[in-house]
Amino acid sequence: MPHRQRDEDAQEEHALRVAVMAGYRNDIQAALDQASTADWKGMQLLQKSDAFTLDKDYGAQAAKDGARQVAGFAHLDEDSIPSKKDPKENAKWWAGLSEQERQEYLDAYPDKIGWLDGIPSADRDEANRKAVDLSLANYDMKKQNGELGIHDQRQYEGLQKLQTALDKADGSGDDNKRLYVLGIDTKGDGRALVSKGNPDTAHNVAVQVPGTDNDLVNVDEQIERVDRLQKASRQRGGDSTAVVSWLGYDAPETDASMATTGRADPAGGDLRSFTHGLRESHQGERAHMTVLGHSYGSTVVGVGASHGGGLDADDVIVVGSPGMTVDHAKDLNMNPDHVWAGWAPDDIVSTDASGKTLGENPAEKEFGGKVFEVDTSGHGGYWDKGRESLANQGRIIAGMPPGEGKYRVHPHPHPPKTEGPDW
Known part of the structure; x- marks a missing residue:
């Protein structure tokens, strides 16, 4: 690849990473502006999430950790997030939080909040989009460092496809085409x-x-x-x-x-x-x-x-x-x-x-x-x-009756059970 092309590609990837991290930095700043218990330590967190850290390993993770510490200033921690799969309890917990508290949880624990059945889909979508951004930034850094294995490459490809679909839908201006990410996970x-x-x-x-x-x-x-x-x-x-x-x-x-x-x-x-x-x-x-x-x-x-x-x-x-x-x-x-x-x-x-x-x-x-x-x-x-x-x-x-089809007729009225399939 020509040297000029490599430089252009590197600049484009760096710009993408800067944009992702800027989003996290804005989230942290918003939380600091609203949190009454935030102190000078918060400014140190902001410095850790400056765009220059994108050129260092785990810059995206550092920003996420910063958001969690900001949430900690307001005594909001991961242990408070419901762990039982009870949509009613999840919805009740979420509704009982202030708008500021909900935002801080979204910023600090997007991978947890995004899977909470029962809370509004718009909030789940916001959390999961943050999780997608963070994962893409981490995979991008692994790629830059030559650490992207076979499994990571497949997950990276899947997230890129999802991001492309999100960008296309967001740009359509049609609410019917709007995509909501209600859960995302790269494990397995x-x-x-x-x-x-x-x-x-x-x-x-x-x-x-x-x-x-x-x-x-x-x-x-x-x-x-x-x-x-x-x-x-x-x-x-x-x-x-x-x-x-x-x-x-x-x-x-x-x-x-x-x-x-x-x-x-x-x-x-x-x-x-x-x-x-x-x-x-x-x-x-x-x-x-x-x-x-x-x-x-x-x-x-x-x-x-x-x-x-x-x-x-x-x-x-x-x-x-x-x-x-x-x-x-x-x-x-x-x-x-x-x-x-x-x-x-x-x-x-x-x-x-x-x-x-x-x-x-x-x-x-x-x-x-x-x-x-x-x-x-x-x-x-x-x-x-x-x-x-x-x-x-x-x-x-749509709640309408379909055209009815024919039942399948098995050659034997009561086919014998078998121990395994032949498919």
């Missing part, structure tokens, strides 16, 4: 909860749970999927619709873990906490809520719905389902007439794998739910543009 394969539209104000709220082989690096594909679902709903009367991509769990890889509930069991509880949290944070009249699950995501939905009183959803949609861990729709703590299944005749998961180790096939009449029309093919075609498969999901999200 990564987790990302991203909403198209504000679920606290929308009349129709949908939560899409992806399945096998999804992680942070394909967050852009998940955002595209919820975008299509939102458009499908709005085109069919659901003008006020928000759709969340909920990758809030460690989705299984294409291996034996797909055949067990090992990944779904903990994820189901987290999903249930999330949907109950959306009920807590919603403003005005109760929203019509739909929870969708694709592939193993439908197994997660099944676990969440069949335990703890259910998901509090008005409708559930599953497509390409290997099973929902139950034998009948009535076991999902909701009206079976509002449990919908879609399946493509050439989707091997729906035709061969379902009904074996993860519960009965929800597309069969004996399951007790309903089937909607699908006119797409394969395991990943359910969101193809211009097709009834997508349109019918949009109708259900």
Whole structure:
């Protein structure tokens, strides 16, 4: 690479890092201006977060640590943040804080506040965007120092895709295209909860749970999927619709873990906490809520719905389902007439794998739910543009009946259970 080009690239990256750190510095300054207990130590913290520290290791982390110390001046610490997954308690705690205290918690502990089910989505979004900025700055410094490993590189790529999507949506000027980051985590394969539209104000709220082989690096594909679902709903009367991509769990890889509930069991509880949290944070009249699950995501939905009183959803949609861990729709703590299944005749998961180790096939009449029309093919075609498969999901999200499809007819009335899948 020519020397001039290297200099320009370095200057561009440095400018980005300066901008990120300037944001944290502004946050700290705002907290200091408002905190009655702040003293001269606060000015020392500001000096630590000056832009020149970007050229040193852990500059971004130093700014975050400074924000935590500022919060400490006001006797706000991490131990005070609710640790139990109780949306009602989270909402009560958050509402009991002053505006100044909430801001200081957002600045000091964005990675904690961003995952609190039950608090306003706008506040979660602010916290998680700070967490994204901090992570990107840290990965950028690792890259500059030649310390970016394979795992870090994948997470870095995923966060960059998310940031690109956020920038594009922010620049559109369309509230319906506004993205809200309701959870972000780079540990393991990564987790990302991203909403198209504000679920606290929308009349129709949908939560899409992806399945096998999804992680942070394909967050852009998940955002595209919820975008299509939102458009499908709005085109069919659901003008006020928000759709969340909920990758809030460690989705299984294409291996034996797909055949067990090992990944779904903990994820189901987290999903249930999330949907109950959306009920807590919603403003005005109760929203019509739909929870969708694709592939193993439908197994997660099944676990969440069949335990703890259910998901509090008005409708559930599953497509390409290997099973929902139950034998009948009535076991999902909701009206079976509002449990919908879609399946493509050439989707091997729906035709061969379902009904074996993860519960009965929800597309069969004996399951007790309903089937909607699908006119797409394969395991990943359910969101193809211009097709009834997508349109019918949009109708259900908007609270309208879809075009009904044919139940899957198994060659044997009561297929024998097997010890493992052949998929």
